[in-house]
Amino acid sequence: xxxxxNSEIASLLERYxxxxxxGGESSFRTRAYTRAADAIRHYPGPVAALARQGxxxxxxxxxxxxxxxxxxxxxxxxxxxxxNLQKRVPISLLDLVExxxxxAKSVIRLFAELGIVDLAGLESAANSGRIRELxxxxxxxxxxxLVGIESVRRRxxxxxxxxxxxxxxxxxxxxxAILPPITEMSLAGSVRRMDETVADLDIxxxxxxxxxxxxxxxxxxxxxxxxxxxxxxxxxxLHDGLGLDAIIVSPERFGVEMIRATGNAAxxxxxxxxxDAPSEEAVYTSLGLxxxxxxxxxxxxxxxxxxxxxxxxxxxxxxxxxxFHCHTVWSDGALSVLETVQAAxxxxxxxxxxxxxxxxxxxxxxxxxxxxxxxxxxxxxxxxQCGIRVFASAEVEVARNGTLDxxxxxLAELDIVIASTHVGLRQPKEELTTRLFGVLENRHVDIxxxxxxRLIEQREPGDFxxxxxxxxxxxxxxxxxxxxxxxxxxxxxDHARQAIAAGCLLTINCDAHHPAGWDQLEYGLANxxxxxxxxxxxxxxxxxxxxxxxxxxxxxxxxx
DNA sequence: ATCCGCACGGATAAGTAGGACAGCCTACT
Numbered sequence: 023x024x025x026x027x028n029s030e031i032a033s034l035l036e037r038y039x040x041x042x043x044x045g046g047e048s049s050f051r052t053r054a055y056t057r058a059a060d061a062i063r064h065y066p067g068p069v070a071a072l073a074r075q076g077x078x079x080x081x082x083x084x085x086x087x088x089x090x091x092x093x094x095x096x097x098x099x100x101x102x103x104x105x106n107l108q109k110r111v112p113i114s115l116l117d118l119v120e121x122x123x124x125x126a127k128s129v130i131r132l133f134a135e136l137g138i139v140d141l142a143g144l145e146s147a148a149n150s151g152r153i154r155e156l157x158x159x160x161x162x163x164x165x166x167x168l169v170g171i172e173s174v175r176r177r178x179x180x181x182x183x184x185x186x187x188x189x190x191x192x193x194x195x196x197x198x199a200i201l202p203p204i205t206e207m208s209l210a211g212s213v214r215r216m217d218e219t220v221a222d223l224d225i226x227x228x229x230x231x232x233x234x235x236x237x238x239x240x241x242x243x244x245x246x247x248x249x250x251x252x253x254x255x256x257x258x259x260l261h262d263g264l265g266l267d268a269i270i271v272s273p274e275r276f277g278v279e280m281i282r283a284t285g286n287a288a289x290x291x292x293x294x295x296x297x298d299a300p301s302e303e304a305v306y307t308s309l310g311l312x313x314x315x316x317x318x319x320x321x322x323x324x325x326x327x328x329x330x331x332x333x334x335x336x337x338x339x340x341x342x343x344x345x346f347h348c349h350t351v352w353s354d355g356a357l358s359v360l361e362t363v364q365a366a367x368x369x370x371x372x373x374x375x376x377x378x379x380x381x382x383x384x385x386x387x388x389x390x391x392x393x394x395x396x397x398x399x400x401x402x403x404x405x406x407q408c409g410i411r412v413f414a415s416a417e418v419e420v421a422r423n424g425t426l427d428x429x430x431x432x433l434a435e436l437d438i439v440i441a442s443t444h445v446g447l448r449q450p451k452e453e454l455t456t457r458l459f460g461v462l463e464n465r466h467v468d469i470x471x472x473x474x475x476r477l478i479e480q481r482e483p484g485d486f487x488x489x490x491x492x493x494x495x496x497x498x499x500x501x502x503x504x505x506x507x508x509x510x511x512x513x514x515x516d517h518a519r520q521a522i523a524a525g526c527l528l529t530i531n532c533d534a535h536h537p538a539g540w541d542q543l544e545y546g547l548a549n550x551x552x553x554x555x556x557x558x559x560x561x562x563x564x565x566x567x568x569x570x571x572x573x574x575x576x577x578x579x580x581x582x
Numbered sequence: 583a584t585c586c587g588c589a590c591g592g593a594t595a596a597g598t599a600g601g602a603c604a605g606c607c608t609a610c611t
Contacts, residue, residue, distance in 0.1 A: 047583095050594060054583035085584045123601090125608055160602060354611060379611075384596045386611045422599080444610050445599080535611090 025070035030261045035059040044126045045111045057083045070096045114140035121170035177479045180219040184508020200238045205229045206276045210283035216317040216548035222265035228276030277301040288321020317548045341563040346375035347531035353378035354386035356536040365537035367408040377415035380427035411566045413437040422446035424457040433466035442471040447484040455487040472505035472512040492524035501527040506546025518553035529561040
């Protein structure tokens with residue numbers, strides 16, 4: 023029996039912390055569990071091994087109490103205190119907290135006063151009008167709950183790409199270490215296509231020795247067991263609940279099965295019948311096509327692009343010269359301005375925009391005008407130190423009424439301005455859209471960050487009138503961001519495609535709070551490529567002089 | 583619950599606005 027994985031321990035602690043919160047524990051105590059979960063999820067080695075040695079407390083954020091929980095979990099597979107807690111606070115209540123507008127306090131009251139323990143119970147209580155009878159709840163709340171139940175149900179069973187892709191890559195690495203070097207293997211399916219959510223993990227293995235491959239898969243520490251074995255298609259389940267589909271084929275058919283397992287269905291339909299071949303290239307070649315990158319296998323115009331030799335015009339990582347949106351210790355980032363700029367220079371960035379949060383985003387220690395000015399002085403100083411162009415920027419809050427955190431004269435002092443909507447995303451369509459129009463028309467605003475405001479599998483996008491938003495952004499020349507944070511991937515691929523069609527300029531930014539955040543660029547790039555973006559349409563690929571000229575045209579007094 | 587400066591006790595995660603309701607809960611990175 024292999025040890026539990028770090029992500030299993032992390033999930034356990036996270037669940038524990040959430041249940042404590044619903045149970046009314048102090049926020050400091052519950053927070054400690056969440057922090058411990060984060061520390062373990064990011065810990066480079068196997069935490070279970072540390073637990074067995076009794077040295078798990080060496081990890082920052084884990085003390086006597088949580089170490090005890092982890093050790094018990096590793097040893098016995100469960101935790102007695104957590105079981106007892108679950109008698110008092112049913113674990114299915116965690117689903118209820120996911121509903122927008124319901125927090126721990128409301129959920130525990132629904133449980134205590136109406137005996138509601140899960141989504142089904144909540145739904146029937148709302149439908150029969152029992153919730154409105156509780157003090158502090160109303161018909162309106164009831165309706166909000168019913169809408170919320172739907173959105174929680176819609177996303178159940180799917181995982182964010184950002185949660186699954188790193189796991190999939192690690193599985194492949196682990197398999198490579200076990201299996202003979204001649205074995206071919208790769209991720210396939212929606213993970214390989216970089217779809218924003220995935221239902222399960224697909225792996226294709228090309229080997230003459232099926233039994234060895236199956237044994238290797240079964241022995242992986244994250245695999246809990248085999249679920250079905252149907253010839254070439256073997257299904258496993260991981261400890262954290264994710265399904266793993268392995269397609270095990272002879273090496274001569276590895277290429278064609280990769281294409282089939284990668285999909286998508288519409289792309290396969292466009293390709294028609296496929297010849298057996300050991301590599302994807304060979305299959306595409308026999309169809310008279312170059313290799314089509316997985317993320318654009320969408321059944322749209324990718325065949326056309328390939329036939330007319332235009333795949334190379336799609337934006338790629340190598341075309342990116344820098345980023346406009348990142349954070350430092352001045353708001354909620356991890357490093358100083360100088361450290362951040364140095365890290366950017368080391369990565370080969372030719373420019374970097376520093377854009378910390380502003381005043382009204384108190385939770386992120388947003389800058390007021392005075393601190394902004396002080397930061398600006400610090401930014402200017404770094405320009406001579408690191409050899410890259412540093413733009414003084416800010417991620418300026420858009421208030422519910424559409425006003426920005428700074429007056430025009432303060433905005434005018436910045437090299438480039440990003441506007442960002444974090445509050446009031448649930449406004450009705452007309453109100454929300456009109457508010458954004460005001461921001462787009464502001465000549466001091468150059469970029470709209472994560473325009474829809476969605477958090478994948480967690481928060482619905484704002485209900486904007488996108489067609490009019492894109493038309494307006496195209497006219498004002500305001501760039502729209504594809505935020506590469508895997509929780510956001512915002513604009514979505516479809517919205518980015520619409521924006522391009524409307525003539526909008528795009529920018530791809532990682533919204534990094536630490537240099538490691540720049541490793542997530544691929545999530546933003548995927549959406550840009552799915553949307554068919556070329557370098558000309560993405561601000562980050564322009565030479566610094568062209569960016570400065572663009573800013574100058576927009577009326578900025580750009581100083582180097 | 584954990585960490586840190588000090589050796590046990592305090593700090594840690596802000597603070598405002600909005601919605602629904604009459605004093606409270608939730609959302610925002």
